[in-house]
Amino acid sequence: MPNPTRIEINCETGVETVIELTDAEVAELAYQAELAAEKKAEEEAQAEAAATAKAALLEKLGITADEAKLLLA
């Protein structure tokens, strides 16, 4: 299976070139995709943990989220 390609248009000559990514470029893209997926998973886990902690605190205080907003307004 061929590697993905990138397109370059030379605005001076109007020549359009379709360039197949090198194996190194494909590997770099895969690495970046992996990093992005890890970062996303980490952010989602942090958001979930924060939401859980918030819900636990509201329960401990015995108030709703709307009531908490009212207190902080």
Added chain:
Amino acid sequence: MANTFELISSVTVGAGGAASITFSSIASTYTDLCLKLSARATGTGTAKSVLISYNGSTSSFTSRFLEGNGSSAASYTSPAQFIGNFTGGGATASTFGSLEIYVPNYAGSANKSASSDAVTENNATGAYSDLTASLWSNTAAITSITLTPETGFNFDQYSTAYLYGVKNA
């Protein structure tokens, strides 16, 4: 105020998609640049980010954007090269997002700012519109612009990009 648009170059993505689109050897004879993109990503998801780079540089970028998604609105800082969202491969078939990027004084000696507006298309509740302010803290004249979908995705076939030069008279 720049008041004429002249098409510099355009491209339509062919079968197999494209990992990026680059306009190179951009002449410095215009006042501003305007890039119009109609695009759809390969793969899953209803919206994907477009990242911009100039002269092959991916550093010294900052951005801030306002985003509405059909149910809420917010503003964000991140990621640095972000210039808008476009339609993802998981959105309604054959729909494409629209994105317009304006780069004033691209050949000047100041840092390079850009603004963009972008919308995704999707016949469902999840769709996005973004207004983005972008800055490249570099004083070099812009001679090439590269648009890249977020990591792991490509521009799908039939995506198009048009680069215009804008100047007085």
